[in-house]
Amino acid sequence: MPHDHHHHDHDHDHDAHALLPxxxxxxxxxxxxxxxxxxxxxxxxxxxxxxxxxNKVGPQIGARVVARAWTDPAFKAALLADASATLAAEGLLGRQGEHVVAVENTPEVHNVVVCTLCSCYPWPLLGIPPTWYKSDAYRARVVREPRRVLAEFGLDLPEGQAVRVWDSTAEIRYLVIPMRPEGSEGLDAEALTRWVTRNSMIGTGLAERPA
Amino acid sequence: MTDPHAVTRFDEPWHAQLFALTVALSEAGLFPWTDWTEAFGATLARHGLTRALDGGADYYAAWLEALEGLLAARGLAAPDQVAALRDAWEAAYLATPHGQPVRLDLADRPGH
Known part of the structure; x- marks a missing residue:
């Protein structure tokens, strides 16, 4: 191995090679x-x-979509009717050409998203999924015992609210539209964006007052 | 103030490279994304038989194995060529003084 000849002030590491990956x-x-x-x-x-x-995508994109849905009834109706077309018109559809379905939380139904196959996720709206979304613990259990898993996220849903679990695929990704929280009345879409947490758009959290 | 929209970062540079490589190959038309998720899902299921995957390092280990398998099955990257290049990269790192960029000379590459 040829050695560096400018080693007069580097004698202590003249044998050191590049850190092996x-x-x-x-x-x-x-x-x-x-x-x-x-x-x-x-x-x-x-x-x-x-x-x-x-650098370009992340949960702030999805949060803007949700905040607009809360404040613009026509946009919300279009999003729930055909999220792919509505998001495509905003330039927010995925690079893989997958479909997006928006599912709305109501006092009767709470929606939660998983990918039991691997880790399909609405990347253009939420970015790269968090580690827990890719874990076996979440992927397997949220289907079997959703209430228990949601409780571990600190989410205790009322008895009367049903839980619906949506299993993503390579072709269909889901975006949860959380309920607009009390206390957010009168805010505009931009201010509301901060109330829409990443987890609230997966269904493992609720929209909440910014900390 | 906590950021409600914190972006998930890759834990290791190679996770990011592997992710980008896979997406780029699919976008270039070498395989449809559905074929990728099927292959990846099958590998995750196989790995998950013996232990509960935590979704971190073991997730990307499964990803790499699945991509190697998919590329081999489609004749896009032969395992012996990949293994030879892996060893060539290792040798290049060991032969490069610390602080200098590590390069693989084209002439050193298997097949050249």
Whole structure:
């Protein structure tokens, strides 16, 4: 191995090599190298995807949709009738062309979303899912014992309110429209956006006064 | 003031790279996203038989295994080529002085 000859003030680490990545990290690099080399994938496209999901989308997008639904009855009606078309008109539909269905919470029904297959999620509206959404504990249990799982999220629903669990797929993603909380009367859509938490749009929380 | 809209970050750079690679391949038309979720779901189910997955590191381990399997099955990335490149990257890291960018010379790549 050729050594760096400018080592006069680096004698303590002149044998140190670059930090070796983990085995899975090396396997990802190998896949990327091969697929780029074959022309199957463009590094610029990967960068654009990462920029989109790390910097452009997140729960604030979904929160704006919900806040508008609370304040604009025509928009809400359109969203509940055909969320995909309504969101497409706003430029908020997914890159995979999946359908989005909006489900509205009412005093009678509380909706909660899961993906029992893997982790399908309305990325363009909520960003990358939180770790718990991808865990077996959530994916398997929320279907079997939704009330108990919701109680673990601090959500104790009234006896009379039914719980409906929606299982996402690659083709259909769900957005929960939480109930507009008491105390938010008179606020405009922009102010209301802060009341719409990420979990309230998955159904594991309620919209609430900003902390 | 807590942010009600905190964005979920990737825990490791390779999680992000793997995510972007998979989405880019599907967007480039190499496989439909439904094929990906089926393959990934099957791998998650298999891994989940022996332990409860926490949705963190084990989730991306399953993701990587599923993508390797899908690409191998479609003839897009042969496992022996991937393994050789993985070892070539490891060798490149071990041969690169700390602080310098690690590069894989095209000439070193298997098949070249």
């Amino acid at each position: 983990s085995d899975p990290a090396l396997r990802v690099k190998a896949l990327e190298t091969l697929l780029v080399d074959k022309g199957y994938v463009d590094p610029a496209a990967m960068d654009a995807i990462l920029d989109f999901y790390q």
